[in-house]
Amino acid sequence: MLSAESVNRTLFTEVKVNGLLKTGLSTGVTGTVASVVTAAFLVLLAKAEGKSALQPTNSTSHWLHGDKAGAVRKADLAHTAVGFGTHHASAIFWAAPFEAWLAKNPPRSPLLMLRDASAVAAIAAARFDRGMYSWPASCRCL
Numbered sequence: 448m449l450s451a452e453s454v455n456r457t458l459f460t461e462v463k464v465n466g467l468l469k470t471g472l473s474t475g476v477t478g479t480v481a482s483v484v485t486a487a488f489l490v491l492l493a494k495a496e497g498k499s500a501l502q503p504t505n506s507t508s509h510w511l512h513g514d515k516a517g518a519v520r521k522a523d524l525a526h527t528a529v530g531f532g533t534h535h536a537s538a539i540f541w542a543a544p545f546e547a548w549l550a551k552n553p554p555r556s557p558l559l560m561l562r563d564a565s566a567v568a569a570i571a572a573a574r575f576d577r578g579m580y581s582w583p584a585s586c587r588c589l
Contacts, residue, residue, distance in 0.1 A: 466550060474546040478539035486534060504530040541571050 489503035499505075499520035506517030507530035519526045545567045555563070 470546050470550045473549070474539060474542045477546055478542035479535070481542060482535040482538035485538065486531065501527055504534060506530065507533045541567060 490500040505519040505526040508526045509516040
C-alpha cells in the first residue's frame with residue numbers, strides 16, 4: 448500500500464521533471480527565435496556596410512579559424528556552419544537562465560517580459576565587453 452509520503456514524493460518528482468522539461472523546451476524555442484532574428488539583423492547590418500551577408504556568421508567561427516574568419520565572404524562548412532552553430536549555441540546558452548528565471552517568477556505583461564529579456568541581454572553584453580571575450584579585428588566593424 449502506498450503511503451501519503453511516497454505519493455507526495457512521487458508527485459513532487461513528476462512536477463519537478465515536468466517543470467524542467469517545460470523550461471528546457473522553452474529554452475530551445477526562445478534561443479532559436481533569438482538566434483534566427485539576430486542572424487537576420489546581422490545580415491542587414493553587413494549589407495548596409497557593404498559587406499557580404501555571410502561575414503557576420505563566418506566571423507563567429509574565429510574561435511576555431513582565427514581573425515581571418517571575418518574576412519570570408521562565401522558560404523562554406525568550415526566557417527558558415529561552424530559560425531552559425533556557435534551563434535545558435537550561444538543564443539540557447541543565454542536563453543537558459545532567462546527561461547529558468549521566468550519559470551520561478553509569476554507571469555508578466557509583454558512589456559515587462561521585454562524589460563526582463565533586455566536585462567539578460569545587457570548582462571550578457573556586459574560580460575563580453577569586460578574582456579571575457581574579444582571580438583576578432585575583422586568583426587569589429589559590425
